[in-house]
Amino acid sequence: MDLKEKIVSSYVAFEDGVNINSDIHEIRTDAFQQFEKLGFPSKKLEAWKYTSLNAILKEDYSIFPDNEKSINLADVKQYFIHDIDTYKVIFIDGKYSSFLSETTHDSIDVCLMSSALTKAKYKPIIENYFNKIAKQDNLTSLNTAFSKEGAYIHIPKNTEVEKPIQIINFTTGTEAATMLQPRNLIVVEQNAHVQIIERHQSLTENAVFTNVVTEIYADRHSTVDVYKIQNDHISASLVDNTFIEQQSESIVSVHTFSFGGNITRNNLNFYQRGEHIDSILKGITIIEGKQHVDHHTLVHHIEPNCESHQDYKGIFDERSTGVFNGKVIVEKEAQKTNAYQKNNNILVSDKSTINAKPQLEIFADDVKCSHGCTIGQLDEEALFYMQQRGIGIKEARALLMYAFANTVLESVKIPEVKDRITKLIANKLNVNIGFNI
């Protein structure tokens, strides 16, 4: 039985655990039919031309992991940004872990999707926002069909959330192979400000396939910063579908740091529904082995006077493959748009591959749009210069690579996250220097 069949036949079992007479369930059922029709994406689809999921779809995933498992904080502390106080929404094998979490209902809601979907108190928000911008494509539909648990964050008007929110999904790997479908909803009202750190982490070598969907609404004048840290085991694959809708004068930034995992696919979609919006998409990818990271971005400029900035850096070693597929659409009403897209890559090994497809689709004339894409190597002369001054070749390379990626790190607003990423980069490049520059 292939994975699709297995998923389809397990839907009945899933329905046992949810209220099938709710409006939400209608959305789920529609999405389920959509997935049943479309199936998993194949390389024949233009959007999946460079990324094949075939290898990971072969695993025999358990779709509903068994009962709650507990893990010791000491074992997983390293995966938290622990040196600052944060709210935490933690899941273990898709189930909420109250022990590790720190949620709140005090003026803001940082809690669970499962309660938001069922409790009457959240109904207006859910009705207005749930599954409104998520695409109807195959994997998003699959997630919608099984949407039940995840993080629910609601920040009311004029609220500046005093500490960042961490959303972490752990998999214990007690099952041979686990499939997870977390569903997050983040609603940020006018003038509010929030910072979110998202991470997926498996704790053993067993296969994991996570298909996560996050919807973010940024109302007028709001600011949302999202940091996605992807440094999972080589056995874990991730399809991250993020949909962001912005209203006038809001600023949303998403930083994606991809260092680990087997196949990682980031579908990042921005829809600008107001004027004077700024959208920031940045990413650093450093991978090796047979890892595969695919950044698939879309910025849809619908209204005039908006900006978008994309900056993706990639370093690819051994047999790894990188994909960058960026698309900017400027509608004809969206005059005075400034859209920038930049993608720079370094291939370290002869066996590594980069496939880039930076696209522009422009229907308005009074716009400034540009994209740049480069693929190159480290400057031999700069390496030589540093070696002359007693810096080892490995460290010299690492320094240059760090400098290469630094334009992305510069805009990280939480110092502790920046430190953590810096350490991860040093670790990834196998050097023991602090890059305190």
Next chain:
Amino acid sequence: MSKYTEDDLREELKTKEYEYGFYTDIESETFAKGLNEDVVRAISKKKNEPEWMTDWRIEAFRVWSKMKEPEWANVSYKKPEFQEIAYYSAPKQKPKLNSIDEVDPDLLATFEKLGISLEEQKRLANVAVDIVIDSVSVATTFKKTLGEKGIIFMPMSEAIQEHPELIKKYLGTVIPTSDNFYAALNSAVFSDGSFCYIPKGVRCPMELSTYFRINEGGTGQFERTLVVADEGSFVSYLEGCTAPSRDENQLHAAVVELIALDDAEIKYSTVQNWYPGNSEGKGGVYNFVTKRGLCETNAKISWTQVETGSAITWKYPSCILKGNNSVGEFYSIAVTNNYQQADTGTKMIHLGKNTKSTIISKGISAGKSQNSYRGLVQINSRAENARNFSQCDSLLMGNKCGAHTFPYIEVKNKTAQVEHEATTSKIGEEQLFYCNQRGIDTEKAIALIVNGFSKEVLNKLPMEFAVEAQKLLEISLEGSVG
């Protein structure tokens, strides 16, 4: 030219719809509409072709009939009805010509209208022209002069008779019959085209040129061009196209193959001015062309194109950089106005070491047109030190048109250096104002600015073409101001 004033230009722009839209009443022989194996055989027989050629066509036809039309391009149009097209149309009086004096005076008058006075070109421009009307080659000039150098430049149909060994060796090697839908169709039904062979070490003393024209209604034009530059040779090749204004859509599915052997260089320039349809988007030529060149060691192929015509353009002149140190270049200006749609670009396939490619693409869209650049740069794992530079600039006039960029970059070698940049902008108000202040009216100012925008590509065209191309740009953008 000196008496040509701005007023003349304004008048010209006002009245000008499509200059080349006349229809020449030359008696021609046209096959009944439709396509099947018998038609393919009939074309082959008509051409007196040897058996191997007939078989080749039939093979292509069988492949084609199993293929589906490609739909990935960013264009929308009513698909041509392939059984409604006449696949062979030839001017009836087709004399075997040795000199220009023997050409039918009516035909000569046609060329006069087109602005290609054969006589004049012979004397002044030093261009050898092969003229193809409705897929049949009607005149090849300068044959003798070229013959002395051992250069073969003749209609494809004659080449099949006279140089079967060369045709057999090279035809379909760069673009196999099964390459794509339109290439397969072309292979099955092509009626004529040009063949050019430059022997070892010869530098072709003049520009070679082919002029294409669709004359008869309800026909498609399927010509096939093959240029082979043997070791160490050089040739510059020009291609021009026009068609009469008709309400129906006409199909043009050509195949151009270039082969540059070791140390050879081919420069291939096109000024494409097929009928683009009227200002409501009715009629016009569907231009579905496959062009590809193969570079052996140290060889160089340079494509330059100015695309102003066609209702739909679907064209990707490509280079396969097979040999070490080979160079591929692509310079393109694509102008779309009214309801025109263009999806054009290039493919640079780097296979050899130290291969270099340059892509400069300028897209100008006005009216309600859509203009897309679609390109592929592929660096294979054995292509050490490959280098690519791509630049795609788009200029938009008005907010009813669109400019799109779809570059594909695939790199499998760490020593590769690939740069791609694209920008989209409009003509600055300040620039226009500056020109206006100095007494240059807006229409003329736009022509000036567009010319400047396109300069990098126009500079690559041979002199005779550059003038024509510049004028074409102005005409194509007529009425796009404001």
